[in-house]
Amino acid sequence: MRPVAISADAPQTSHDLARKAGYSFLILSDPQAETIRHYDLLHAKAGVSGADIARPAEFLLDGNGTIRWVNLTENYWVRARVEQILSQAKALR
Amino acid sequence: MLHPLLLASSPQGKYHPSNLALYEIAGMGATMSASKFNGPAWAGFLLSVFAFISYPFIFARFPLTRDFPWANIILFVGAGTLLFLGVRRAFRPEGTVRARIFASVLGAAGLAVAVFFVFAIFIFARELPASVHAPRVGDQAPDFALSDVNGKSIYLAEIRTAPIQGKTPKGVLLIFYRGYW
Numbered sequence: 001m002r003p004v005a006i007s008a009d010a011p012q013t014s015h016d017l018a019r020k021a022g023y024s025f026l027i028l029s030d031p032q033a034e035t036i037r038h039y040d041l042l043h044a045k046a047g048v049s050g051a052d053i054a055r056p057a058e059f060l061l062d063g064n065g066t067i068r069w070v071n072l073t074e075n076y077w078v079r080a081r082v083e084q085i086l087s088q089a090k091a092l093r
Numbered sequence: 094m095l096h097p098l099l100l101a102s103s104p105q106g107k108y109h110p111s112n113l114a115l116y117e118i119a120g121m122g123a124t125m126s127a128s129k130f131n132g133p134a135w136a137g138f139l140l141s142v143f144a145f146i147s148y149p150f151i152f153a154r155f156p157l158t159r160d161f162p163w164a165n166i167i168l169f170v171g172a173g174t175l176l177f178l179g180v181r182r183a184f185r186p187e188g189t190v191r192a193r194i195f196a197s198v199l200g201a202a203g204l205a206v207a208v209f210f211v212f213a214i215f216i217f218a219r220e221l222p223a224s225v226h227a228p229r230v231g232d233q234a235p236d237f238a239l240s241d242v243n244g245k246s247i248y249l250a251e252i253r254t255a256p257i258q259g260k261t262p263k264g265v266l267l268i269f270y271r272g273y274w
Contacts, residue, residue: 065253
């Protein structure tokens with residue numbers, strides 16, 4: 001399974017984050033929040049100085065690109081747990 | 094010699110600077126002997142502040158203490174107990190007005206921190222869009238092209254099919270996050 005992180009941050013911000021935190025997975029930037037909006041995940045004006053950002057959400061896609069599992073948290077502190085995601089990922093096989 | 098309190102309240106001595114100074118010294122003496130440093134009130138207030146800031150910095154890192162802030166609530170209960178003891182101590186008969194006001198202010202501030210925590214975690218953090226039109230299970234994930242950290246554009250279709258160690262990935266996990274804000 002390939003994890004991909006997506007935010008409204010600029011590539012440079014994500015670059016710094018990846019370097020500092022030592023992340024090697026794919027991090028994508030959506031500064032205009034186009035994809036975020038297309039996925040209906042826009043949290044308007046919730047960012048610093050009122051920028052549009054994404055609400056937290058996780059989607060698990062199978063090999064054909066079909067969505068197999070979705071997690072739309074109700075509280076931004078609470079995200080999907082690793083074991084939750086791994087058990088869903090195992091079900092893909 | 095006349096007691097400073099009497100001197101200060103006497104018509105002639107009331108506004109005389111030297112008498113005011115004596116009055117203050119007498120007042121300080123009373124504060125020192127009756128209440129001194131209110132340890133429980135201070136500890137309660139500081140614990141309340143710690144109970145708040147430990148959530149983002151410590152307990153939000155672990156799912157067990159993140160999904161429901163048990164640890165922070167226990168800390169707040171401890172802080173509340175200490176603040177109660179501190180305020181009660183200041184309100185003993187020998188406590189000064191100054192000590193009572195001070196303990197009450199610490200108590201109110203500690204309580205305000207706890208109330209703000211409840212708002213921040215249980216109310217503000219839940220103010221998220223409903224996302225009713227977000228893609229659902231069974232849908233084809235809408236394709237997109239986004240920049241990676243080097244500014245190179247990549248399509249979801251490529252992400253899905255680009256091999257990992259020579260094999261096509263069994264799946265892709267899209268994680269949308271808030272980013273630096």
